[in-house]
Amino acid sequence: MGxxxxxxxxxxxxxxxxxxxxxxxxxxxxxxxxxxDGAKAVDSYKTNRPDVTFMDLTMPVMTGFEAIELIKEFxxxxxxxxxxxxxxxxTVERVTALGVAMVLKKPPVKSAVxxxxxxxxxxxx
Amino acid sequence: MVNNDDNLFTELEIDTLQEIxxxxxxxxxxxxxxxxxxxxxLSVPEVKLKKAVSLVDFIQNEIGGMENFKIIEQSYWxxxxxxxxxxxxxxxxxxxxxxxxxxxxxxxxxETSDELDNEMLIEIGNILTGACVSKMAELLKDVVTFLxxxxxxxxxxxxxxxxxxxxxxxxxxxxxxxxxxEDRELSGHLFLVNSLDSIHILKDALRAFWKNxx
Numbered sequence: 001m002g003x004x005x006x007x008x009x010x011x012x013x014x015x016x017x018x019x020x021x022x023x024x025x026x027x028x029x030x031x032x033x034x035x036x037d038g039a040k041a042v043d044s045y046k047t048n049r050p051d052v053t054f055m056d057l058t059m060p061v062m063t064g065f066e067a068i069e070l071i072k073e074f075x076x077x078x079x080x081x082x083x084x085x086x087x088x089x090x091t092v093e094r095v096t097a098l099g100v101a102m103v104l105k106k107p108p109v110k111s112a113v114x115x116x117x118x119x120x121x122x123x124x125x
Numbered sequence: 126m127v128n129n130d131d132n133l134f135t136e137l138e139i140d141t142l143q144e145i146x147x148x149x150x151x152x153x154x155x156x157x158x159x160x161x162x163x164x165x166x167l168s169v170p171e172v173k174l175k176k177a178v179s180l181v182d183f184i185q186n187e188i189g190g191m192e193n194f195k196i197i198e199q200s201y202w203x204x205x206x207x208x209x210x211x212x213x214x215x216x217x218x219x220x221x222x223x224x225x226x227x228x229x230x231x232x233x234x235x236e237t238s239d240e241l242d243n244e245m246l247i248e249i250g251n252i253l254t255g256a257c258v259s260k261m262a263e264l265l266k267d268v269v270t271f272l273x274x275x276x277x278x279x280x281x282x283x284x285x286x287x288x289x290x291x292x293x294x295x296x297x298x299x300x301x302x303x304x305x306x307e308d309r310e311l312s313g314h315l316f317l318v319n320s321l322d323s324i325h326i327l328k329d330a331l332r333a334f335w336k337n338x339x
Contacts, residue, residue: 012169013140013141013143013147014137014140015137015141015335018335018338019144019337019338021338022337022338022339023338057167058151058167058169059169060169084151085147085148085149085150085151085152085167086151086154086155086167087152087155088154088155088158088164088165089155089158089159090158090164091164105151106144106147106148107148107264
């Protein structure tokens with residue numbers, strides 16, 4: 001099982017990025033990177049190679065859907081957790097088809113985020 | 126994106142309100158998508174502070190004129206009071222009603238009439254605004270009560286809307302989101318107009334929301 005060291009948080013809302021960070025255990029020494037739209041997320045992913053990416057979907061410039069596709073094209077093993085307000089069944093189907101590890105609904109809840117991190121840790125090589 | 130010229134709210138408070146609106150409208154879209162077979166493409170919500178007297182002009186500008194629009198209006202109140210306005214262009218309204226009829230069977234076998242169409246439009250409005258406002262209230266630890274929604278004429282909106290609800294010079298907070306139905310030329314605007322009479326209650330609620338994550 002791999003160890004999560006670097007986490008990328010992608011959301012156009014400053015508050016939303018704060019909320020997700022607030023749900024991630026603070027005693028694990030994670031290194032955080034943030035991006036405020038899909039395009040910046042793709043750049044940050046390529047530069048920083050995070051172990052886990054939390055991705056919003058509704059964003060200006062480039063949506064999360066597009067960013068996921070580009071990141072997966074670059075790195076098919078990318079571990080992406082979608083954290084979204086868009087909880088339509090079709091949205092979940094679509095991002096799952098793009099290969100995301102899981103989908104969490106907003107607002108984030110500490111227990112769900114911690115559980116998600118434990119699960120995706122098992123996916124890291 | 127943010128018009129906060131009076132500095133009544135900090136940038137962070139405005140951002141948090143946008144995020145809460147985003148979550149709430151996401152819930153509303155999912156609720157509607159359970160009733161009719163559509164996929165709603167969400168957009169990033171906006172928050173603006175306005176004088177009540179300028180609201181109608183602002184809304185007209187946003188949706189590009191009112192001549193061909195139907196508006197579903199629903200008042201609500203909890204710790205603060207507000208009004209939800211759901212605006213559809215006429216063509217979108219007709220298409221949405223057709224989808225609603227097909228997917229729900231409502232109105233099957235009935236002659237199409239303006240009254241029936243309005244009822245369906247009200248039902249759609251009820252789902253979207255009800256779910257959105259209720260979710261926002263839930264996140265801000267409030268409980269809201271609704272008046273029944275109604276379809277408004279342009280005259281009602283322009284002539285009596287502001288005067289009956291808010292003091293003309295009063296500041297209101299306006300939350301706006303645009304939504305589109307995928308694969309169809311169909312879009313609408315949802316505006317939530319909230320009184321700032323109890324601004325401290327709203328600010329306290331936003332602070333409490335942040336506390337959950339500190």
